[in-house]
Amino acid sequence: MTALTEMFVDETSAFDDAIRPLMKPLLAYFARRITPAEDAADCLSETLVVLWRRRNSLPDNDDDVRRWAYGIAKGVLSNMRRGRMRHRALADRLRAEVVASLVPPADHYIADALSQLNAKDRELVTLIVWDGFGVAEAGAVVGLKPDAARSRYSRARARLRETLR
């Protein structure tokens, strides 16, 4: 193995180790936010391509990797919503699996209540409750400082409780 090949293998291995655990959570992240949900497969595929392209910026620790990856995922999601996403055939199989395993939410009141929040609050709440982020971490993903995130989350929660009462 040449030194160059060895370097590539090391780089690939570090990338895989960091990103592989995030793939299912990222797929779920997209599936929760896109209609139709099977487009989550294309979003994940696009995200992986972008992450690989930007691998030189791969952070050192897991928490930072997660924030970094979700930040990129947010951009991919935005592109998808603006119709700028390119379809990738390699996501076909994954798309089929997403279709097979997604079920309509049993509690429509939650979806209705969430839809009454403004976009940033809704994203903050779902990142915390569904995607498992801490409040400050979720705030960083949506571009809020920790104090602002805590305050908005508290207000959003109160509003949800009120709506669901």
Place this chain on the structure above:
Amino acid sequence: MPDDFDALHKRMSLADPAVYLHVDDDTLTRLLDESKRPHVSVRRRLFIGVSIVGVFAIGAVAAPAAADVLRAFFAQTGTFGNAEMSEEDSSEWIDLLAPDAREYIASVYPDYLPVPSGIDAQQFRLTVADSIIATARTTSEQEGGGGVLQQRTGLVRSFEQTAYGEWIRTWLVADKAGDLVARDAAAAVMQKATTWPAFVATDGGGIIARMQTFADAAHDGDRDGMQAAAQYNLVDGPGGWDGVDRDSWITEHTP
């Protein structure tokens, strides 16, 4: 009230649409591996397309209107979207790096789309086409040299988006000049824009609703709202966004 919060949290967790999401690990591994490869398959498709459609290419520039019915351009792949999959619709996939991509893109400019007075329609077509191609080239370079495809509907949407931005600019300029006739005309186009077909076809959720909010702002003479529209739609340069962040306006006023 921790009890309330726990109950809310539990109820929301159960309503997670992805709660039962299950995918095969092998599929994910394959996807991860594929993400590191240059996308050569697109380029291979281009070569096949060229061999089939080449005979039409000479007449293509002279007869761009034929694009709808003939595979008249190298840029046309002959592959159409499958509306049952993730594509925008069933329109054709276009190779944006083809030698005649500029002519093809200019040919799909929709007749229903008005541009503000003072903008040359032909120059507008070519400017938008050049911008699309420049973006495609950058994307290709970033991804290791592969081809770049986009559906025809996406190209039409780019025309709609660019024209929409220019109508926002027109509104802002007219408002500043106190020209209410021009301002109202721009507002009317912004209202009509909520029905432009490519915007509607590619709305993955909330885009038309947001455009309606901006159309209402235009109708109501809400300059702050129109500056938010300029920010959101990247209307930079003279007469465009003033650089003041109105993200909070957008968040508060749009669904």
